[in-house]
Amino acid sequence: MASPQETVSLDTLSAQQLSAVKKQLDEEVEALSVSYGQLAAAQGKFKECLRVVSTPPSSSSSPDGGKKEVLVPLTNSLYVKGRLADQDKVIVDVGTGFYVEKNTKSAAEFYEGKVRELEANIKELEAIVQNKSNSLRVVEGVLRQKVLAQGQGQAAAPAQA
Numbered sequence: 001m002a003s004p005q006e007t008v009s010l011d012t013l014s015a016q017q018l019s020a021v022k023k024q025l026d027e028e029v030e031a032l033s034v035s036y037g038q039l040a041a042a043q044g045k046f047k048e049c050l051r052v053v054s055t056p057p058s059s060s061s062s063p064d065g066g067k068k069e070v071l072v073p074l075t076n077s078l079y080v081k082g083r084l085a086d087q088d089k090v091i092v093d094v095g096t097g098f099y100v101e102k103n104t105k106s107a108a109e110f111y112e113g114k115v116r117e118l119e120a121n122i123k124e125l126e127a128i129v130q131n132k133s134n135s136l137r138v139v140e141g142v143l144r145q146k147v148l149a150q151g152q153g154q155a156a157a158p159a160q161a
Contacts, residue, residue, distance in 0.1 A: 010142040015150060018143040025136040032129045037123065050111035053090060055105050060151040 010018065067083035072082060090107050091099045102110065
């Protein structure tokens with residue numbers, strides 16, 4: 001069971017303890033920043049899917065009967081040309097290896113929902129990163145004051161001896 005976080009005055013911590021807190025906050029901000037980048041990349045992919053699904057089909061007066069030409073991925077780096085047999089039906093990856101056939105309107109709604117969901121997650125994560133960054137700045141400021149105070153105390157001690 002998780003216990004509530006205790007509030008500790010930074011002034012009561014030693015420079016070594018403050019350094020440990022600073023290191024932990026640095027690691028947390030770094031991990032959150034990586035997560036932010038991954039969420040933004042996922043959102044970009046969903047926006048691209050939405051753009052592709054929302055693109056109107058090519059003219060049916062074309063020589064290929066209006067079948068939209070696409071690149072079909074065989075691997076991450078190997079594609080072959082293909083044509084859509086039915087431009088109103090697409091296969092959508094709904095996650096964890098499951099694919100569902102949807103019409104383009106339903107697929108667009110699915111991707112719009114994903115984009116909105118990721119936008120909310122990104123905003124929430126931005127707030128957390130901002131909060132952690134502010135905490136990090138406060139810890140750095142207190143640590144700097146402690147180090148300066150220790151330096152001044154050590155400089156004054158030899159002069160008195």
